[in-house]
Amino acid sequence: MKHRxxxxxxxxxxxxxxxxxxxxxxxxxxxxxxxxxxxxxxAAGSVQVTVEGGNRPALRTMxxxxxxxxxxxxxxxEILIWHKGIPAVGAYTDLKAGDWVQVNVRAKAGSSLxxxxxxxxxxxxxxxxxxxxxGKPLWLYAGTVDGAQSGGHxxxxxxxxxxxxxxxxLGQSSDQTFTYDDNTIFLxxxxxxxxxxxxxxxxxxxxxxxxxxxxxxxxxxxxxxxPARHVGDHEPANAPDHS
Numbered sequence: 302m303k304h305r306x307x308x309x310x311x312x313x314x315x316x317x318x319x320x321x322x323x324x325x326x327x328x329x330x331x332x333x334x335x336x337x338x339x340x341x342x343x344a345a346g347s348v349q350v351t352v353e354g355g356n357r358p359a360l361r362t363m364x365x366x367x368x369x370x371x372x373x374x375x376x377x378x379e380i381l382i383w384h385k386g387i388p389a390v391g392a393y394t395d396l397k398a399g400d401w402v403q404v405n406v407r408a409k410a411g412s413s414l415x416x417x418x419x420x421x422x423x424x425x426x427x428x429x430x431x432x433x434x435x436g437k438p439l440w441l442y443a444g445t446v447d448g449a450q451s452g453g454h455x456x457x458x459x460x461x462x463x464x465x466x467x468x469x470x471l472g473q474s475s476d477q478t479f480t481y482d483d484n485t486i487f488l489x490x491x492x493x494x495x496x497x498x499x500x501x502x503x504x505x506x507x508x509x510x511x512x513x514x515x516x517x518x519x520x521x522x523x524x525x526x527x528p529a530r531h532v533g534d535h536e537p538a539n540a541p542d543h544s
Contacts, residue, residue, distance in 0.1 A: 330407055331407040331408050331409055331410070332358055332407065332408060332409065332410040332411075332412070333356065333358070333405060333406075333407060333538070334355070334356070334358050334359040334362065334405075334406045334407070334408055334412070334417045335355050335356040335358075335359050335403060335404070335405050335406075336350065336352050336354075336355040336359045336363075336370070336372070336403070336404045336406070337352070337353060337354040337355050337401070337402070337403050337404075338350045338351045338352040338353040338354065338368070338401070338402065339351045339353065339398075339399055339400065339401055339402070340396050340397060340398055340399065340400045340401075340402055340427075341369055341398060342398055343374075343393045343394070343396035344393065345374070345393060346373060346374050346375075347371050347372060347373055347374055348371070348372050348374060348393065348396050348402070348404070348422075348425060349369060349370070349371045349372075350369070350370060350371075350372060350402060350404060351368050351369050352368050352369075352370055353368070358410070359417075362412070362413060362414035362417055363414065366414050370414070370418065371418065372404050372406065372418065372422045372425070373418065373419070373420065373421040373422065374393055374421060374422060374425070375421025375422075376421075377421060377423070378421050378422045378423065378424070378425065379423065379424050379425070379493045379494060380392060380393065380395065380396065380424075380425045380427065381424060381425070381426045381427065381494070381495075382395050382427045383426060383427065383428050383429070384429070386486040386530070386531060387486060387488075387497055388426075388488070388494075388495050390494060391427065395427060396425070396427055397427075399430065400427050400428070400429055400430070401427075401428045401429065401430060402425055402426060402427050402428065403424075403425070403426040403428070404422050404424075404425050404426075405422060405423045405424045405425075405426075406418075406420050406421075406422050406423060407420060407423055408420045423493060424493050436514070437514040437515055437516060437517070438465060438514070438515070438516075438517050439463065439465070439512060439513070439514060440462075440463070440465055440466045440469070440512070440513040440514070440515055440519070440524050441462045441463040441465075441466050441510060441511070441512050441513075442457060442459050442461075442462040442466050442477070442479070442510070442511045442513075443459070443460055443461040443462050443508075443509070443510045443511075444457045444458045444459040444460040444461065444475075444508075444509070445457070445458045445460065445506055445507065445508055445509070446458075446503050446504065446505055446506060446507045446509055447476060447505065448505050450500045450501060450503045453480055453481055453482060453528075454478050454479065454480060454481070455478065455479045455480075455481060455500070455503070455509075455511065455529075455532070456476070456477075456478050457476070457477055457478070457479060457509070457511065458475055458476055459475045459476070459477055460475070466524075469519075469520065469521040469524060470521065473521060477521070477525060478525060479511050479513070479525050479529055480525060480526055480527065480528050480529065481500055481528050481529050481532065482528040484528065484530075485500070485528055485529045485530065485531070485532060486530070486531050486532070487499060487500055487502070487503070487532045487534065488531070488532070488533050488534065488536070489502065489534045489535065490533060490534065490535045490536050490537055491535070493537065495533070495536075498534065500532075502534075503532075503534060507534050507535065508534075508535055508536075509532055509533060509534050509535075509536070510531075510532070510533045510536050511529050511531075511532050512529060512530050512531040512532075512533075513527050513528075513529050513530060514527070514530055515527045
């Protein structure tokens with residue numbers, strides 16, 4: 302398990318960097334410490350997790366520590382239960398042993414593990430059983446909506462994204478049109494809690510992220526022709542990827 306934790310550092314860094322670029326709002330106070338792993342057990346005020354990954358600040362706090370750690374659940378903690386990419390507000394009783402969770406905690410930058418654990422979690426996202434590897438690479442674009450959306454297309458003024466997506470825009474306009482279909486999930490984030498919305502509810506100027514799964518060597522035109530898996534409206538920084 303120790304080797305498994307170390308192997309996640311590179312992957313966690315890439316995930317953290319790509320998602321952090323997608324949103325500038327919704328950040329809380331202090332450094333984000335994001336831990337990922339399997340639930341051991343949960344009680345009214347805490348959840349115990351076998352940590353197997355996380356972002357860089359979180360993994361630094363885990364050096365020399367045991368993998369089983371207990372995170373506080375306070376009055377401001379949100380528990381989100383995800384099913385097929387759709388969230389629902391839950392309770393600690395929904396956190397089952399073996400479920401794969403992502404725990405976000407805010408603390409002073411440079412905090413030790415004990416200092417981080419003294420703060421209640423902001424969000425605990427429960428994804429059920431441990432997720433497998435996605436079949437196709439993620440193409441992530443972030444920007445603002447250009448006009449009302451309809452007819453299966455989203456006009457986006459691209460301002461960021463992950464490295465794979467941004468490479469497709471070299472020499473291209475920042476104004477691009479992406480595709481969605483009946484299987485695309487649209488989420489509106491209000492604070493830490495997302496709700497499902499319709500594509501028609503996107504408004505001009507809304508800050509959104511678009512996640513698409515497409516073959517590794519796809520061109521920009523091929524990516525744009527592939528229906529998005531997930532569109533996040535006002536998605537906060539470091540929101541989990543449900544694509």
